[in-house]
Every structure is written in structure tokens, then in C-alpha cells.
Amino acid sequence: MPAPAPTTDRTPTDRKFLGLLPLPERTFLADALRAETVGGVLLLLAAVAALVWANSPFGDSYESVRDLHIGPAALGLDLSIEHWAADGLLAVFFFVAGIELKRELVAGELRDPKAAALPVIAALCGMAAPALVYVLTNAAGGGSMDGWAVPTATDIAFALAVLAVIGTSLPSALRAFLLTLAVVDDLFAILIIAVFFTSDLNFAALGGAFAGLVVFWVLLRTGVRGWCVYVPLALVVWGLMYNSGVHATIAGVAMGLMLRCSRRDGERHSPGEHIEHLVRPLSAGLAVPLFALFSAGVAVTGKSIGDVFTQPVTLGVVLGLVVGKAVGIFGGTWLAARFTKAELNPDLAWPDVFAVATLAGIGFTVSLLIGELAFEGDAALTDEVKAAVLIGSLIAAVLATFLLKLRVRKYEALLAEEERDEDEDGIPDVYEQHDPEYHLRMAAIHERKAAEHREKARLAGAPRDDADSPA
Template sequence: MITRAPSELTRYLRTETFGGALLLTAAAIALLWANSPWSAGYFAMTDTVVAITPLHLDLTLAEWTADGLLAIFFFVAGLELKRELVTGELADRKRAALPLIAAVGGVIVPAVIAFAVGYGMPGMDRGWAIPVATDIAFALAILAITGSRIPPTARVFLLSLAVVDDLIAIALIAVLFTASLAPLWLTATLTCCAAWALAQHRRIRTPAVYLPLALTTWYTLHEAGIHPTLAGVALGLLTRVRPDPDEDQAPATRLEHLVQPISAGLCVPLFALFASGVRLDATVFGDLRTDRLALAVVLGLLCGKPLGIFGSSLVAIRLGIATRPPGLGYRDMFALSVLGAIGFTVSLLVAELALADVDDGSAVESAKAAVLMTSATASIAGSALLLRRGRVHRARRDARAPDDAGARRRSNGDEAVPGQGEGSTK
């Protein structure tokens, strides 16, 4: 299990990196399309209603991607979180403390800044939650492209931080955006979750059991009045992550292999395509400087995230509550904290949920533009810092190389022993 964990992490990171590249491409296509002469076609597509009449599901394509496809994304996040909690970085309390504390700081500080800046503005009673989340796929893609020379513990720290960060954001979605509960539907949801856990306990493997259970859990949660993406997290956390002696892989690992490529390669890019189409004009850019709601999102992400993540990490390390990841300096950690300001997928989702009815939808467009512009700024700034730190780490490795080579020669007995070289008469 110990030897399998690094390879699983590497596979996860590679898939998320590829998914991040697709996400960026889909977001760019949406922005170009929404600001082109063919923009009417884009908005007609996003507003197209696809109804399942017997189930009373009348959702637009944009809503299907946000409510349906993102549930698959959150299922993968739940599987990864469960694996990290049981067999990964978060299984050891001392090592888990740092990303956990950093994630909490990276949620509280942006929320406080956003609430303080946007206080009194329509929608800010829930809009303060927009800048609390870090986009896993986006941040890992930037790290893979520009941070290849820094120690691999940076990837583990960022991944653990982002997973916990998203879990907190999901909990906030459940609390903030549940207007009313339907007890019978909620009971049905809990029954489905119990059936999933029982099937895992009884070692049932057939998809004929799990697929209907997953769909039913999503539907009952939707009807209960809770955002249905939480179904993905719940089922992910209920999946078994330790393999039996007769198993090559645990169910969580098999499901990750099956579902993660679908999530990273299809679900998240499609959500980005339907959610990123924001009209960018002089009014929008002006709002980013003057509108307090947009400023709350910008300052919450761009200032609050790095301050919250790095500041809480620094305090935890100095107090001895947590330990610094091996090979990472404080400047490395600050660069990773800047990547934490990339709040794409979940931030866009929260913006749609929190501001849909504010100012006839104009507040949503302003908040989305703020998220997109801030995420782009954070990715550029984080890339620059990571490239600089990569050069520093490479210079250190080059400086150590002669000493390491000499140590290896001495350990192998390759250096001449005094008195036994050429010309010795001994």
C-alpha cells in the first residue's frame, strides 16, 4: 500500500493536469464565443432547457452541468479526500495538520475580507463565500507546467490543501444554499447512502448496484432542496479505500481510475464552457475597479487567499503545531499560496447560486468576471514565483552535485588511499 500511494498520487496529478489544460481551453472558448458576433448562439445554448418530465426536472444545459456533471467532479474529490485521510498525507496527524490549517486559514481570511469590502451590497449575505475555494484542476495544471523543478512535496501540499478547501466550500454550499428541506426526500437520500455503505461492506462490485444508487442519491438530494453535487462527496467518502488481501486495488482506486478521466476530461471542461461565457466590455472592467461586490471577490481571492494560506501555515509551523514539508522553504510555500487564489470551478458555482436573483443577473456576470480575471492574475503571478523558485532549487542541486559525486566515490572506494597511489613503495 505504501509503494502504491506515490504512483496513485502521480496518476492523479497527471490526470488533473491534463484536465486543467482542457479546463483552460474550454474557458477561453467560452469567453471568445460570448464576446464574438456569434454570442447569441452561445447564450441560446446555455439557456436551452432539457427536461425529464416524469421526474419534474426542468433544467437548462448550464444547470445540468453545474448540478449534474459537477457531482461527478465532487465524487472524485470525495474519493481522493477519503484516500488521503486513510492512507495518504492526511492519515498522519502531524503531516495532516499543515494543509488542514492552511485550508481553514485560506477560507476564513478571504471570507472576512469579502464580507468587509462588500458589506451592505445586495447578495453579500451569501456572496462572501465566492472567494473561499481553490480550483484543484486549474492550480495543479499551473504547478505542473511551471513548478516542475521544486520538490515533489509541493504537489502533495497543494493537493491536500485544495481537497480540504473544496470540502469546506461544499459544506458551505450545503448550509448557505438550502432554502428549505423536504424531510422525506432527505430520508430517502440517507437510505441510499446507507445502502452504498452496506454494499461496500458486503464487498459487492457490480455496477448494476452502484450506478442506480448514485443516480437515485443525486435525484433525492435535489428534491430534498440541497445542492445535488453533495451527493458526489457523500458517496466518495463512503467508498472503501483499503484493499482486501485478495484485491489488487481497493474500490476507491478502481473508481478513481474509471471516473477521474471522465471528470477531468469532460465534466469540468463542460462546466467551464457553460459557466465562463461572460461579456467583457468597458462596463465590466470598470465594475472590477468600482463595484464593491466585484472588489470583494477580487480582494478576497487575490489578497485573502495568499494571506490566509501562508499566514496560517507560518503560524502553525512557528508554534510547533505542524511541520514544514521536506525540501520546501517559506518562499516556496508563499508561491503555492498564490496559486490558492485560483478560485475557478467552485467560485463560479457559488457565484451562480448566491447572486442569481440579484440585479436581474448582472451581479452574477460581475462576480464571474472578477473570478476569471483574478484567477488569471493569480496563475500568472504564481507561475512567475514558481519559475523563480525552480531556478533557485536547480542552482542548489547543481551546487551539491560535485559533493554528492565525491561522497559516492568515497563510499565505493574509488578515491586513492594516501600512501597507495602511483609511486608508492609500500
């Protein structure tokens, strides 16, 4: 039986859990994660700047800027800078998250229910376990249950920044698994915000926001183009959503989900992919770092750090991120693989999954947002929870760094094999293994290199030795 002809759109025949990704998916993933990594480094720098500013002799100026109110009061938008960052700028972040989710559902890892089952189960367990750890910690210590959702979120940008800083290049399958976890995580974080952190509803504003979303959808379906149409409409929808009592970031998610993310004949990129490519730098490079700058600035003292590990609320957040995330994701993945009989890529091992699960304990951006919503009105407790998120994320990052460094040589070898392209045709050789002409091309390449070697030897005046040729 002849081998199937190669195609860049097929799924490799040896597709396993954490196996080789289809080439288009791998290419898209590389582009997306490159932007996220840059944004993650900026996020890290913004968080450090916030902490330094808030704990410097100029700490009062940090609070003054953060609490400065600007905006039209007549429209209900006289908000503090911190509020604008959380409700306004993060709407851009969630808009991109909505596009990512839509793309995963129609063209990515979540499009196949069987393939999606494992990362979805892992993500759900990775949210349920931290919440359970938080609840048990506060039930035992008599703390508040209001913060149960704080340790449930994963910050993919911060996680990738950690990878960039420590210089660890994960194989694309592990990065895709981490990204899929984060996308599903974002989906349920959105649902948590919408369901549990919605204040008294203003049905007139909510109806107006819904009508605006309908107009947005109709314009998309009729092929209307131009940012001058969509950006003003998006701002109107956001303002109405904010005044409705539903968290304003939901507007961003809804609009992101409406974009078409499937490619038609003749299209190199779908509209959703194109817009994501344009907006992601704004989200990762500006919106999220500014949110971090005005949210991560908490006073850090020896006493405040000690309180994080002695108060049930803050201890629950730290344990949820460090223990709950790792145990939940790893346990959910292992159980799902066991019951679905999914085979792990033989080049990887279960400790690799545990290392990625530990890395997912970095829960910066959305955890800070949920912490602000959960303890709104209690500034002191909000700052304590923020400190707990920072410390928990730092511990998770250190543990993940240690675990990943143990296997760094293996990861580098796997990544080099993925990227090897000896015939220089732009397609990695691993994707051409089932091409019946592949070995003929490779033989020709080796013969060409051998001829070049012999010619160099002749010109150098050295005796030719065919035994030394690359062939």
C-alpha cells in the same frame, strides 16, 4: 546500531514539513496529478472557448444553448444546460473529491493528526481570510454580504494547468501540500454549500435520498460488484437529492466517502483508488470542462472590467482570491509551524510556501458554482461575480508564475534528485539511503560504468586512463 532495512512503505526518517514523501504516497500523487494536469488544460481551453463564444458575433447562440431546457419535468428535472452542468456534471467532480478526501483520511497526509494539523490549519486560514477580506470590502463599500463564500475555494486542476503551461515542475512535497490544501478546501466548500445554500427542504425526497445512500453502503459492504448496479442507484440518489432542496452535488460526495480506500492483503489498489482511477478522467476530462464551457461565458468589455475593480462585491471577490488566499494560507502555515515547532525542509524556503499560497488563489470551478448559488435570480450580478472570479484567478496565476519562476532551477534540481535511480531498480535512490547494501550496489554500478568506459576507450584505440573513469 544497524541501519533499518529499506521498505517502500516507510516514512523517511528525515520527514519534515514539505519533506520527502513516502514512496507509495509519492507514486499515487504523481498518477493523480498527471490526470488533474490534463484535465486542467482542458478546463483552461473550455474557459477560453466560453469567453470567445460569449463575446463573438454568435454570443446570442451561446445564451440560447446555455438556457435550453431538457429533462423529464414530471421528475422535477426539466433543467437548463447550464443547470445540468452545475448540478449534474459537478456531482461527478464532487464524487471524486469525496474519494480523495476519504483516501487522505485513511492513507494520505490527513491520516496522522499531528501531520494533518499544519495543512488543515493552512486550508482553514486560506478560507477564512478571503471571506474576511470580502466582508471588510463590502462593509466599507456598502455591498452585498451574500458572496462571502465565493473567494474561499481553490481549483487544483486550474492551478496544475498553470504549472503545466509555464513549465514549472514543483518538488512532490510542494505538489502534495497544494493537493492537500485543495482536498480540505473542497471539504469545507461542500459544507458551505450544504449549510448555506440549501433551499426549502422536501423531507420525503431527502428521506428517499438517505435510504438510497444506505442501500449503496450496504451493497458496498456486502461486496456486490458491477456498474450496472451502482450507476442506476447513484442516478436515483442524485435525482432525489436534487428534489430535496439540498444541493445535488452532496450526493456525489456522500457516495465517494463510502468507498473503501484502505488496501487489504494482496490488493495493489483499494476499491476507492480503483474507481477513482476510472472516474477521474470522466471528471477532469469531461464534467468540469463542460461546466466551465457553460458557466464561464460572460460578456467582457472595458466597462465590465472596470466595474470589477469599482464595485464592492466584485472587488471583494478579486481581493479575496489574490490577497486573502495568499495571506491566509501563508500566515496559517507559518503560525502553525511556529507553534508546533515543525521544521521546514532545509531544501526549501518560506517564499516557496508563499508562492504555492498565491497559486491557491486560482478559484475557478467551485467559486463559479458558489457565485451562481449566492446570487441566484440576479443574472446581471451573477455575471459580474463570474467575471471577478476569472480576473482574480488570472491575477493570482500571473503572480504565482512570477514567484515560481524565480526558483525554477532549484525546483528542477530537487525533482531530479527525487527521481534519480542509478541502480535502475525502480526505486529512487533517495529512498534507499538507509539500506546497508546501498553503497555496495552503488560502488558496483560505478565499477561497471568504469569498465564500460575503459572498453570503449580500448575499442576506439585511445590510451586507457583510469583517472578519466567514472569511478
